[in-house]
Amino acid sequence: MSLQTTLDYRPAAARAGLIIDWTPYLVGIGIGVLSWVVFLVVNNPLGITTALSQVSGAVATPVLGAEAVARNSYWARNLFSLDYGTLFLVGTLAGGFGSAVLAGSFRFEQVPTVWAERFGPSPLKRYAAAFLGGIIAMYGARLANGCTSGNGISGGLQLALSGWVFLAVMFATGTATAFAMFRTAR
């Protein structure tokens, strides 16, 4: 393998020669097969943000009071409990950790390369954008009734109209946002 003269965007561990990446096609097949398994075994599609909104109810409880949360018409039907959805979140977090540890690639990252090239090395700036982006993405995901997993992959693979509308629109505004933010980048 020849040395690349262009910037290397892979994580530090990969640059150091650790083989942590699987080809995207293998990962796509893996996620597809995982979908078969969850449909068959637990009668549930893959999804993240319904459970995440249950967690948001739990987080809001000390601030708004348990009664206000229980009375809220949205949380009333998405009450927090250790159920299939919320435990799936725990698993996803642990899966990222497990993969990173097994690959020896676990690193605390404050500012990723692409961001730093455009907006500089300030972690605070990056955190502010991540926080704001998190608010917007989650509000959008709830309004659309699902995120890239629940609407995009699970909806897409069932040929659901909602899933394909979601994919088309989010790729369009995502692309516009990326070009607006990084227009001076190569």
Add this chain to the structure above:
Amino acid sequence: MTLPVTGTAALFLSVVFGFAFGFLLHRGRVADYNTIVRQFLFQDFTVLKIMMTAIIVGGVGVFLMVQFGYAKFHIKPADLLAVSLGAALFGVGMVLYGYCPGTALAAIGGGSLHALVGAGGMLVGGIVYALTFDWVKATILPVGALGRVQLHTLLGISPWAIFAALAVVALTLFVAVERASAKRA
């Protein structure tokens, strides 16, 4: 063993399935800010490769299982205004954040501190949605509500025709992308 599994066993399995999902996302480099943002800049096609492969492989299997009675569909309602507006916001938020909710969790597991900060934002977003839900339900959800519609019934064609078309589109894209990246290397 009777399927679907329920009760405590299902709870245990959900952690296992979540682990597999997070592991795959991390190994596929999509638990990485750079990979996601560079997809939207058309510099790296990892995200599209994973998603299209997952949709085609997953879809063919799930449709077969439904056809032979081993699984049920879980179709979300096509509330067209809500889905469009929500997806529009989601695209903006995903690029600002650099993750979608699932990849964010896997990224936190891999040590991304900004993914963790953004997850705080997602919880705030969830709270804001719950607090505005009554208004959303009254004004946005009913507009263009087509129900739990699937493309093949809408178009009146076989689902297999759609999967065949998707496979052709995906293969064409994959070949083009791989050729372009081989030329650059």
